[in-house]
Amino acid sequence: MLENNATYNQFFDLFQQQDHARLAGFDDFMQRQGVTFNLYKNDQFIEQTFPFDAIPRIIAADEFAHLSRGLEQRVGALNAFLNDIYGEQKIIKAGIIPPDFVFGSKAYLPAFHGCRAPQDIRTHISGLDLVKDSVSNEWLILEDNLRVPSGASYPLSIRRAYRQLFPQLFEKMPIAPSDNYGHLLSSMYEHVNPGGISVVLSPGRLNSAFYEHGYLARISDARLVTNSDLFVDNNVLYLKSFNGKRIRVGVVYRRLDDDFLDPLNFHSDSMIGVPNLMSVYRAGNVALLNAVGNGIADDKGIYYFVPKMIRYYLGEEPILSNAPTYLPWFEDDRKFVLENLHKLVIKDVAEAGGYGVLFGSKLSQQQLADLAAHIQAEPRRFIAQELIEFYDIPTQVDGQIVPRKSDLRMYIVHGKDITVWAGGLTRFAREAGNYLVNSSQGGGFKDTWIMGA
Amino acid sequence: MAISLYLSPRMADALVWLGRYQQRLETLGKETLVQFDAIIDRNPDAGKVLFAKLGSQLDYACATQFLHEACYGQHGASLLMLSAQARENAITIRDLLSDSLFGSVNSVYHALKAQENNASLDAYQLAQLLTEIEYFWGRLSTRLVKSRSAQFILFGQSLEMIDLKMRLYGEVDTLLEDAHQLNLYGSQLSENWQTFEPIHHNQYQNMNSLQACASNIIHYDL
Numbered sequence: 320m321l322e323n324n325a326t327y328n329q330f331f332d333l334f335q336q337q338d339h340a341r342l343a344g345f346d347d348f349m350q351r352q353g354v355t356f357n358l359y360k361n362d363q364f365i366e367q368t369f370p371f372d373a374i375p376r377i378i379a380a381d382e383f384a385h386l387s388r389g390l391e392q393r394v395g396a397l398n399a400f401l402n403d404i405y406g407e408q409k410i411i412k413a414g415i416i417p418p419d420f421v422f423g424s425k426a427y428l429p430a431f432h433g434c435r436a437p438q439d440i441r442t443h444i445s446g447l448d449l450v451k452d453s454v455s456n457e458w459l460i461l462e463d464n465l466r467v468p469s470g471a472s473y474p475l476s477i478r479r480a481y482r483q484l485f486p487q488l489f490e491k492m493p494i495a496p497s498d499n500y501g502h503l504l505s506s507m508y509e510h511v512n513p514g515g516i517s518v519v520l521s522p523g524r525l526n527s528a529f530y531e532h533g534y535l536a537r538i539s540d541a542r543l544v545t546n547s548d549l550f551v552d553n554n555v556l557y558l559k560s561f562n563g564k565r566i567r568v569g570v571v572y573r574r575l576d577d578d579f580l581d582p583l584n585f586h587s588d589s590m591i592g593v594p595n596l597m598s599v600y601r602a603g604n605v606a607l608l609n610a611v612g613n614g615i616a617d618d619k620g621i622y623y624f625v626p627k628m629i630r631y632y633l634g635e636e637p638i639l640s641n642a643p644t645y646l647p648w649f650e651d652d653r654k655f656v657l658e659n660l661h662k663l664v665i666k667d668v669a670e671a672g673g674y675g676v677l678f679g680s681k682l683s684q685q686q687l688a689d690l691a692a693h694i695q696a697e698p699r700r701f702i703a704q705e706l707i708e709f710y711d712i713p714t715q716v717d718g719q720i721v722p723r724k725s726d727l728r729m730y731i732v733h734g735k736d737i738t739v740w741a742g743g744l745t746r747f748a749r750e751a752g753n754y755l756v757n758s759s760q761g762g763g764f765k766d767t768w769i770m771g772a
Numbered sequence: 773m774a775i776s777l778y779l780s781p782r783m784a785d786a787l788v789w790l791g792r793y794q795q796r797l798e799t800l801g802k803e804t805l806v807q808f809d810a811i812i813d814r815n816p817d818a819g820k821v822l823f824a825k826l827g828s829q830l831d832y833a834c835a836t837q838f839l840h841e842a843c844y845g846q847h848g849a850s851l852l853m854l855s856a857q858a859r860e861n862a863i864t865i866r867d868l869l870s871d872s873l874f875g876s877v878n879s880v881y882h883a884l885k886a887q888e889n890n891a892s893l894d895a896y897q898l899a900q901l902l903t904e905i906e907y908f909w910g911r912l913s914t915r916l917v918k919s920r921s922a923q924f925i926l927f928g929q930s931l932e933m934i935d936l937k938m939r940l941y942g943e944v945d946t947l948l949e950d951a952h953q954l955n956l957y958g959s960q961l962s963e964n965w966q967t968f969e970p971i972h973h974n975q976y977q978n979m980n981s982l983q984a985c986a987s988n989i990i991h992y993d994l
Contacts, residue, residue, distance in 0.1 A: 350878075350879075350882055351878055352871055352874065352875055353863065353866075353874065353878050519867075524863060530866070533863075537867040542778050542779075542783075542867065543865070543868075548780035550994075558778060558780055559781060560779065561779045561780060561783070561989070561990045562962065563991035563993075563994060566778050
C-alpha cells in the first residue's frame, strides 16, 4: 500500500513544475564527488555510486516529534542496559532477561566487564531501522544498530545537491535543515573526550563505506585515519605527525568492528587494528565511538527485550513498538513458530545487512522442514517475526512514479543530550514487491525530509 | 590550533603525491597536445621523443593513434594512469580536500576513463579536460588563508615541476624560480628544511637532491 499524505501532494505539485532535465544533475554530483558505496562481488572490488531516487520520504512535524521521543527513550534504555551488563547486571538478576541471552551471545565481551566508558555513554551514534506499518499506520522498530551504523553521509551529501538543483522546493516547503549533523557529532566528541584530538578510524580505501568515513571526518572536524597513523605509548593513544612529533588522540570514531580493533585483544591477524588500543580504553584515556561490546545490545535476540528494558530502566511504557517477534528459545514461542513457519519471517541473529533473512511463504516444504530442524537444534540462533506489510512510498523508476517498499534509518547522537537528527536514510527496494531494502542487497536511497521541525 | 595542522606522514605523503601527479598530468597533457599538433604534418616522431624522455616507448602511425597511446597506452606515463594515481591519493585524504578540489580531480579521471575503450577522445576534449587542472590550481591559490594541506599539495607541485623540467628540457636556468618556490614551501613546512639549489651540468646530482626533498619535511619514523 502506498503511503500518502498532504505533504506528498504538495511535493508532487511543486515537483511537476520543475525542469526534470535537472534530475541528471544528481548523477553528475554523485560521480564528481565520488559518493560511492563499494561492493565486493566475485572477489572483485566494485566502486559504484549508491542508487538514488529524487522523491524524498516526507515526515510530518508531529510524526517526527513522536518518533524523536520514542527513539530518545529507546537509546536511553539501551545505553542503560549496556552500562548495566558491563557493570552490575541488575537486569539479569531481576529476571528480566534470561542470562543465556547475554552470556550465550558472541557479542557479549566478558573481558570488558567492569570497564566504564567516558561519561558512561556507550551509544554515541545509533542507527535505528524503522518501517511504517500500513495496517496500524504506526512506526515499528525493526533493528537497533549500535555498533557501526552507516549511511548518514548519503542523505547529507545529496541534500546539498538537491538545494542547488531544486531550490524552489526548499523555498516553498518547510523542510527542516539537516546540515547540523556534523555539529552534533563534534559536540558529542567534545563531551566524551578525555583529552586530545578526534579521529575517524577507517579500515581503509577498500571499505564499502570509505566515502562516508572521509565525509563524516570532514564535517565533524575530526581527522580521517587508518591504523598506521596511530600508535599507543604508555596507555595513551597518539597520532604520528608528519614532523616527527606525536599528537594525543582522545576520541576515536571507529568504523571497524570490535573484532578488528586491536590485534592484541581480538583477532590477532587483524591488519587494520591498533595494537594496545584496548589498554588505552581500559585506562579511560580514549573514548571509543561506539563503545566496545555494544553488539550485545543490538543482537537480534536481545531486540525482543528492549521494551522490557525501557520499563525496567526508565519506568516508562515504550513509545515505539517492536515488530511482533517470537523467540524460539521460549517453548511457547517455539511451538508457535514451528506451527506458523510458512507465514513468518525468520532471521538468523548472527547475520546482518539483509543476509540470513528467510520468508517462510517463499520456502518449499522441504526447506521449511530443514529450517524447522535448525530452529529445534539451535533455538537461540533464530528469531521469528510476523511479516509487516509496511508502506510503499512513491519512487521514480524509468520516469514513472511507482510504489516501492522502503524503510527508514534514523540517527541518534548521544552526547550531553540524546538528540535525534532531523534527517535520515530512507532505503528502498528497487524491484516491485521486494521487502529487502538493504544497500548490500542492491537497494537504493532517498533523502528524508522532516517538515517544519 | 586548527585540526588541519594534524597530519600523519601518510596523509602528508598523499598530499605531496596528489600535487605531483596533478602537475605531471597537466604538463604531459599539454605536451601531448603540442606533439599531437607536430605529428600531424611537421614531425611524425615528436611524440616518441617526448615519451622516451620519461622512459616510455610509444608506437603509433598517426596523430590520432599517438593521442590514444598517450592517454591510454600500457606505459607508466599514460594520462589515464596519472589521473588514476592523482585520484587515489585524493580519495585517501578526502577529508582534507574541499568538494571543489576533490570534484576536479575525480571528474578528470572519470572523463578520461569513460572514453578508454571507444577511442573517441579527441585533442579538443583533452584540452578542455586540462582546464579542470588549471581550475584545481586556481582553487588552491585563491583561498585567502592557505591550509597546511594546501601547502603540501603546492610543495608537491613545485617538486614535480622541477623534476619534469629536468627530465624534459634539461635546463637549470629555468629551474631557479621553481626552486625558489620549492624552498619557500619547504621552509614553511619544516624548521630543518635544507635549501634546494640546482647545479649546472649535473642533472644526476640535481635529481638526487630533489628526491631527498620530501624526506626533509615528512618524517616517517618517530
